[in-house]
Amino acid sequence: MPAPMQPTQRLYYDDPFLLRFEAAVVAHAGNGGRPSIVLDRSAFYPEAGGQMADAGTLAEIGLVDVQVDDDGCVHHVLPDGGGRETSLAIGARVIGAIDRSRRRTNMALHTGQHLLSRALLECAGAETVSSRLGETTCTIDVVRADDAAGRTIDERTIADAETLANQLVDDDVVVRAYFPDPVELAALPLRRAPKVETQVRVVAIGDFDVSPCGGTHCTRSAQIGLVRVSGVERHKGGTRVVFSSGSRARRELWSHDETLRGLARTLTCGPADVGNALDRLRRDLESTRSALGISRxxxxxxxxxxxxxxxxxxxxxxxxxxxxxxxxxxxxxxxxxxxxxxxxxxxxxxxxxxxxxxxxxxxxxxxxxxxxxxxxxxxxxxxxxxxxxxxxxxxxxxxxxxxxxxxxxxxxxx
Ligand SMILES: [Zn+2]
Structure with missing residues (x-):
């Protein structure tokens, strides 16, 4: 039986902005029935903890996925017939390049999630039970002590939490990701219990929030750009908060702005007057309908x-x-x-x-x-x-x- 492989050294732990790195190929392996490459070290984030995997290239070959196994080895999953025998031969030194835009979006979404989870705790007494950072939608599922009444958190309170999260963005506080020693860890006011027992990594956003997390985060809160809540719904006896942050939140708002300006052009008014213009149209339509009824x-x-x-x-x-x-x-x-x-x-x-x-x-x-x-x-x-x-x-x-x-x-x- 071959000796188990050494866990891959994770370069993103220390520097989430490291988007190009050199590493040695240590094994040709497989993941989910697909060929994969294991390196001695990697800056690629493998899918875990509700965060999507990074995308990018290894020796200029596009990766189809990045996963981690139970031994802590990161698998850089190749397309079928992806050239393992040539540029990715065992022992070869290769260059990994991470898709900047996707990494940057994930950093903003993940740090935004920490901020919003803490803000929901502060403003609504709501504890985060799970979160998901998806390709198009991000959600935080929270529960409160009084959720048994079957109510979701009211809009005003959600808006307060959103405002609080954005205040932290504006304050541009330092976000520190590190591995505290056990004594230091025991003294930290963690928002939730760690999922691992050893090598617990924590992410501290100023003194606002400290949580155990292995993901890729911004290094200062202003890098998040903004935090935006776009929906609230009931979910499994608690509340599901739909949110976005960073470039994704900006794109959503720009897209809505474009729609609004299109409506304003059609209605020949300013964007701020669209609501009034639609009210006038509705009233006109009602009186036209009633006149038509009389004519009929x-x-x-x-x-x-x-x-x-x-x-x-x-x-x-x-x-x-x-x-x-x-x-x-x-x-x-x-x-x-x-x-x-x-x-x-x-x-x-x-x-x-x-x-x-x-x-x-x-x-x-x-x-x-x-x-x-x-x-x-x-x-x-x-x-x-x-x-x-x-x-x-x-x-x-x-x-x-x-x-x-x-x-x-x-x-x-x-
Ligand atoms: Zn995190």
């Missing part, structure tokens, strides 16, 4: 009058008509209007609706016509469906039906 009623009344006059002139007992536009609403309005104007009348109406034809039958108070039976029969003859009460019934037919002749067939004695 008047239109229906006129139409009903005309149809009754035409039926009377032709000596017909029933008003039969079909409308190419106006839909179901016009159908109902005119039908109701006809039978309330002339209580002995029956209105048998149809209107084109998207992809078909809506039909309705109404009878006046003095009529004994059975609207439900009529619509049922018309629907059966026309290949549609429908039914209803004796005084009002509705149905739907295919668009191809010719309404007056179908009415004639449906009224004919069977």
């Amino acid at each position: 009623i008047r239109h229906g009344e006129l139409l009903a009058k005309e149809l009754i006059a035409a039926a009377s002139a032709a000596g017909l007992a029933h008003v039969v008509a079909s409308f190419p536009e106006g839909g179901l609403e016009l159908l109902r309005t005119v039908g109701a209007r006809i039978v309330s104007t002339d209580e002995s009348r029956v209105a048998l109406l149809a209107a084109d609706v998207d992809g078909g034809m809506a039909i309705a039958a109404d009878r006046g108070a003095k009529s004994t016509f059975d609207c439900g039976a009529f619509i049922k029969r018309a629907a059966a003859l026309g290949g549609g469906r429908g039914g209803g009460r004796p005084d009002h019934a509705e149905g739907r037919l295919p668009a191809s039906v010719e309404w007056p002749s179908l009415v004639a067939r449906a009224l004919a004695p069977s």
Whole structure:
């Protein structure tokens, strides 16, 4: 059995800004079924503790992942057939180069998370139970002693915590990551208990927060740029706080700003007036809708009058008509209007609706016509469906039906 490999020396522990380093290849290994390279030392951060792995190149070969095994060896995972036998031969000295933008974002997100976790503890008495720094979204899950009531932390308190975190950013305090000796460690006011028993690394943000952590952090709080809470939701009996910081928070805010300015251009106002402009539009829309409703009623009344006059002139007992536009609403309005104007009348109406034809039958108070039976029969003859009460019934037919002749067939004695 081969001797276990020495744990990889982690260069990012001392200098998170070290983005280019030289190291020796000590082994060709595998991780998750993929070929990997183990070095004597590495500045690459392997995925752990809710923080994503670094990206970058080893001997100019792009890494697909960086992971750590139980022995503390960092695996630089290569694409399949990634040239291990040539530039990455065992014993070779190679250059590792870390993707700056991704590392820098992770540093800001991670340090921002420490700040916000402490601020949530200070402002809401909420303890962080887990945190996740994802590719697009970062979350902190917190619980409070009184969470049993099923409430999330209120917006005001969250805003206070966000403000407190940003005060620490503005104050530009030193962020120190180090390995205290056991005596020193025992005296530290740690926010949470360490997950390892030996070699505990702590991250201290001024005297605001001290937490055990193995991640990559900023070295001064102003490097975080800003901390932004973008959402709060209930989660497993506690509260999930969605946040971002650094360049990611800036990009999100710029993107929102662009949307807002686009809206302002469309509404021909300033960005700060978009809310008022939308309120005005909403009010305009409401009054237009109400005016349209009144016009429709008047239109229906006129139409009903005309149809009754035409039926009377032709000596017909029933008003039969079909409308190419106006839909179901016009159908109902005119039908109701006809039978309330002339209580002995029956209105048998149809209107084109998207992809078909809506039909309705109404009878006046003095009529004994059975609207439900009529619509049922018309629907059966026309290949549609429908039914209803004796005084009002509705149905739907295919668009191809010719309404007056179908009415004639449906009224004919069977
Ligand atoms: Zn950390």
